[in-house]
Ligand SMILES: Nc1nc2c(ncn2[C@@H]2O[C@H](COP(=O)(O)OP(=O)(O)OP(=O)(O)O)[C@@H](O)[C@H]2O)c(=O)[nH]1
């Protein structure tokens with residue numbers, strides 16, 4: 503490829519597998535898929551979207567089937583599970599079926615805007631990063647729609663973790679990231695925590711295992727449709743896991 507004026511290059515064989523775990527996201531799913539198609543179909547990138555629905559009672563899977571009819575079975579891949587088995591194992595399940603050499607993980611509730619995906623891809627290609635992490639805490643990044651309490655919790659969690667673990671990434675609890683697939687597999691294998699803290703452990707292990715991490719500023723918008731699940735028990739779990747990581751890494 504003649505690329506003298508380009509400062510990065512996407513190899514033709516590169517493929518991006520986008521993992522979308524869903525639980526009760528029937529309103530959000532068509533919008534997120536439409537946005538992904540809008541921002542990626544116009545690009546040259548080869549990609550697939552893998553929807554991992556955990557038996558959502560709201561019928562998210564039926565919506566996903568409709569979307570597969572519209573966009574085709576090579577672009578939209580359905581890998582549902584019978585019941586709610588948690589986000590951590592949803593990724594493990596999804597990555598098994600990923601045919602790309604890169605994996606992008608994002609939430610399906612519109613908190614993560616697909617417009618940032620090309621930025622992740624470009625930065626990765628430019629610097630050959632092992633991981634590119636979206637960050638709400640650098641540059642133009644930010645959070646919209648959170649109340650003070652939630653902002654404080656997120657900031658606090660990040661701050662305490664920065665202090666204790668010095669992970670070398672600014673947004674630890676976010677989950678909008680791009681990984682080389684083999685790197686993601688190794689990270690998943692080395693992670694011990696489940697639940698909310700999983701994202702944080704992934705980035706801390708990445709640093710530990712000397713993987714290179716790039717960051718892209720992202721804006722994060724709180725979910726409009728559907729219910730939020732962050733409660734007191736998640737916070738307790740987070741603190742416990744943080745202390746565990748501090749003690750063991
Ligand atoms: N497959 C699967 N997906 C899940 C599960 N729990 C959550 N999700 C999805 O994972 C993504 C992140 O979950 P969220 O509920 O948005 O978690 P959060 O962003 O921390 O909290 P809120 O947005 O405030 O509810 C969303 O796309 C959810 O639909 C699960 O057990 N299984």
Ligand SMILES: [Mg+2]
Nearest residue numbers: 609611613725
């Ligand atoms: Mg969310």
